[in-house]
Every structure is written in structure tokens, then in C-alpha cells.
Amino acid sequence: MEIGVAFLIKKLIAWLLMPxxxxxxxxxxxxxxxHRGNSRLATQLLLGTLLWxxxxxxxxxxxxxxxxxxxxxxxIEQIPEEVEYILLLGGDxxxxxxxxxxxxxxxxxxKIITSGYSMHDRLSDAYKASKLLIEAGVRAEDIMMQEDVKDTKEEAAKMKERVGDRPFLLVTSAYHMPRSMILFKQEGLTPIAAPADFNDRGEDSIWSLFGARHLQKTERAFxxxxxxxxxxxxxxV
Structure with a gap:
């Protein structure tokens, strides 16, 4: 799949703004x-980074x-009767x-629609998610794939071509749902939020510093x- 320069620049900028x-x-x-001999300012920056x-x-x-x-x-627990499609956003x-x-x-x-490309793997996220669904008992004929979409906005545009303004269940991580709903509604779609993967907030000790798992959660939020x-x-603009 061809990856555009603008897309790569956007990804790079987003990565540089991560913690x-x-x-x-x-x-x-x-x-x-x-190295320039300004040890005082250098020390302040290093202490600030440690705090950060x-x-x-x-x-x-x-x-x-x-x-x-x-x-x-x-x-989601109450599902409208007219719903037919379930969009699994961004694979699994x-x-x-x-x-x-x-x-x-x-x-x-x-019908479950899997979506998502893969930048580092010849198999798309949509394909890998479809295989998991089949192994879990979903019939292959009930699965559709959107393999040529690179981000949420492109997924929304592709979904518009498929379902128009008909309501569908939008499955994605709970933290990603607010942005997804905005982008899908901007395309004139009628998504019904079905959030998943709520983060565990069981560990709340004041001393829980320098945890890789917590850094990952912060990066997701950023x-x-x-x-x-x-x-x-x-x-x-």
C-alpha cells in the first residue's frame, strides 16, 4: 500500500509530541x-526532565x-433494532x-467490518482481525474488510461509501471514541458508540512512578x- 509523504509527516509530528x-x-x-560549558542550565533541564x-x-x-x-x-447494552453493521475500527x-x-x-x-492497514507487515490489520473473528466463531461470510485506510478519517470516508447514513455500531477503544465519533459524524454518518478496552485504573498508589504501562496510557491520551x-x-481555519 502506498504511503503518502503528507501522511508520514503527520505521523512524525504526532510522534515528536509524545512524552x-x-x-x-x-x-x-x-x-x-x-558540552558548551553551561552546566547550570544543563542541570536544570536534566532535573526538569526527571520530573517530567x-x-x-x-x-x-x-x-x-x-x-x-x-x-x-x-x-453499550441497548442496541437499536435497525442496526446491521458493526465496524471494528483499526483492527484488533x-x-x-x-x-x-x-x-x-x-x-x-x-455483518462485521474490519478495517486498518499495516505499515510494517504485509498483512493488514483488517485481515488479521478477520482471521481472529473467524477463529472465535464468526462466519466468514459475515465479515467485510477495509484494508486500504490509513487513519480514522479515511475509515470514516470508506464507511460512508458502504453504509451511507444508516446507523451502525462503532467499536473502538474507549479513549479513542470521542475523536472517532466527531470524525464519523463530520462525514455525515450515523455511528452508535460501542466503546471497548476501558483502561484499568486499579493501581493508584502515589508512589507508582516510572511505570512503562502508565507511560503508554499517557501517550494514548496525548x-x-x-x-x-x-x-x-x-x-x-
């Missing part, structure tokens, strides 16, 4: 200042970032496919807030 790259860039700046990593890898802080995103939509990241399977067994004549900001900027 880890930001911290590493500050460390590099501190080392450069140390302590904040973004803390359990309570990461949950604080994610909670406003995940709290916007609850797990964070094991969200299990929510699609649960809904599949509750919707009469349901990615969504940057995406929401981009939607706002594009809508304002």
Missing part, C-alpha cells in the same frame, strides 16, 4: 549545553489524562475485537488530545 520524544529532546539539549518522566509515568496522572476521554461513552488493537464478537451475537444478521486539537484547528 518520551519530548523528554529525550530536552535531554539532548541539556547535553549540548553541557515522573509525571507522565505516574499511575494517577495517566488515569487523569485518560478519564475525560473514556468517560464520554459507556459500554488492544483486543477490542472481543466487543465486536459480543455485539455480533446480539445483532440479528450482523495522541487523542493532539488529534482533537487538529480537528478543532482544521475546523477553525
Amino acid at each position: 518520551m520524544p519530548v523528554g529525550m529532546m530536552v535531554i539532548l539539549a541539556a547535553l549540548w549545553l553541557l 518522566f515522573g509525571v507522565v509515568t505516574h499511575a494517577q496522572i495517566s488515569s487523569l489524562f485518560l478519564l475525560p476521554l473514556e468517560a464520554q461513552y459507556e459500554k 488493537k488492544e483486543r477490542r475485537a472481543w466487543e465486536a464478537i459480543r455485539l455480533y451475537h446480539r445483532v440479528k444478521n450482523a 495522541h487523542e488530545y493532539i488529534g482533537l486539537l487538529w480537528i478543532y484547528v482544521r475546523g477553525a
Whole structure:
């Protein structure tokens, strides 16, 4: 699948704004200042970076970032009768496919649409998710794939071609749902939020510093807030 330059630049900018790259860039700046003989400022930057990593890898802080995103939509239980399609957004990241399977067994004549490309693998996320669904008991004839979409906006545009304005269940991670709903509604679609993969906030010790799992949660939140900001900027210009 051909990846455009604009898409790669967008991905690079988003990556550079993540907590880890930001911290590493500050460390590099501190080392450069140390090399130039400005040890005082270099020390301040290094101490600031240590504090930064302590904040973004803390359990309570990461949950604080994610909670406003995940709290916007609850797990769906009441499913409208006219629903036929279930869109599994972005393949099976964070094991969200299990929510699609649960809904599949509750919707009469349901069709699951898997979506997502893969930049590093010859097999797309859509294909890999479809294989998992089949292994879990979903009939192959009830699965459709969208393999040529690179991001949520392209997934929305592709879904518009398939279902028009008919309502469908949108399955994605709870933290990604707010941005997804905005993008899909902008395309004139009628998505019904079916969030999955709610993050575990069981660990809330004040001493839970420098946890890789908590850093991952913070990065997820940063990615969504940057995406929401981009939607706002594009809508304002």
C-alpha cells in the first residue's frame, strides 16, 4: 500500500509530541549545553526532565489524562433494532475485537467490518482481525474488510461509501471514541458508540512512578488530545 509523504509527516509530528520524544529532546539539549560549558542550565533541564518522566509515568496522572476521554461513552447494552453493521475500527488493537464478537451475537444478521492497514507487515490489520473473528466463531461470510485506510478519517470516508447514513455500531477503544465519533459524524454518518478496552485504573498508589504501562496510557491520551486539537484547528481555519 502506498504511503503518502503528507501522511508520514503527520505521523512524525504526532510522534515528536509524545512524552518520551519530548523528554529525550530536552535531554539532548541539556547535553549540548553541557558540552558548551553551561552546566547550570544543563542541570536544570536534566532535573526538569526527571520530573517530567515522573509525571507522565505516574499511575494517577495517566488515569487523569485518560478519564475525560473514556468517560464520554459507556459500554453499550441497548442496541437499536435497525442496526446491521458493526465496524471494528483499526483492527484488533488492544483486543477490542472481543466487543465486536459480543455485539455480533446480539445483532440479528450482523455483518462485521474490519478495517486498518499495516505499515510494517504485509498483512493488514483488517485481515488479521478477520482471521481472529473467524477463529472465535464468526462466519466468514459475515465479515467485510477495509484494508486500504490509513487513519480514522479515511475509515470514516470508506464507511460512508458502504453504509451511507444508516446507523451502525462503532467499536473502538474507549479513549479513542470521542475523536472517532466527531470524525464519523463530520462525514455525515450515523455511528452508535460501542466503546471497548476501558483502561484499568486499579493501581493508584502515589508512589507508582516510572511505570512503562502508565507511560503508554499517557501517550494514548496525548495522541487523542493532539488529534482533537487538529480537528478543532482544521475546523477553525
